[in-house]
Amino acid sequence: MNMNETPPSLLGLTTYLMSRTGKVARGRLAERLTARGLRLWHMAVLAALVDFGPHVQRELADRLAVDRSDIVKIVDDLAVAGLVERARDTADRRRVTVTVGPAGRALLDRLHAEAFTVQNDLLAPLTGAERTQLAGLLRRVYDHVQDDNAPRRPGR
Numbered sequence: 001m002n003m004n005e006t007p008p009s010l011l012g013l014t015t016y017l018m019s020r021t022g023k024v025a026r027g028r029l030a031e032r033l034t035a036r037g038l039r040l041w042h043m044a045v046l047a048a049l050v051d052f053g054p055h056v057q058r059e060l061a062d063r064l065a066v067d068r069s070d071i072v073k074i075v076d077d078l079a080v081a082g083l084v085e086r087a088r089d090t091a092d093r094r095r096v097t098v099t100v101g102p103a104g105r106a107l108l109d110r111l112h113a114e115a116f117t118v119q120n121d122l123l124a125p126l127t128g129a130e131r132t133q134l135a136g137l138l139r140r141v142y143d144h145v146q147d148d149n150a151p152r153r154p155g156r
Helices: 014-034 040-052 057-064 068-080 102-122 128-145
Strands: 084-088 096-100
Touching: 014 040, 014 102, 040 057, 040 068, 040 084, 040 096, 040 102, 057 068, 057 096, 068 084, 096 102
Parallel strands: none
Antiparallel strands: 084 096
């Protein structure tokens, strides 16, 4: 008896397959980031700042669905590393604007390369056309579950 064999009834559930594959993908990328002293949230913050521009810290937490107290630690880590800059609003000292710096942009480029390496390894069994099709299907599902009316946890 193979103790590592997955029950066939689970293999028939697309949600199970997505979950397990996502866990492996996340773990592999997290491993590469950890080697750089980073976590996935560091990459997410850098990506949001590069893609959308400077953010008030509170809005950055909302955009990424990160608890506001957690975003403070993530931004602190990035600021100490010289990857982002923070500035207090002179009119409202509670507002802190976060801006990505040149080192943060350069690091994000390297992190994207790491992510593509992990992605290419995971998707190795698929042809280019199948990868494109999978990405399109996953994007449609992702867009479907991004419901702006979903209830938010306290602190967000």
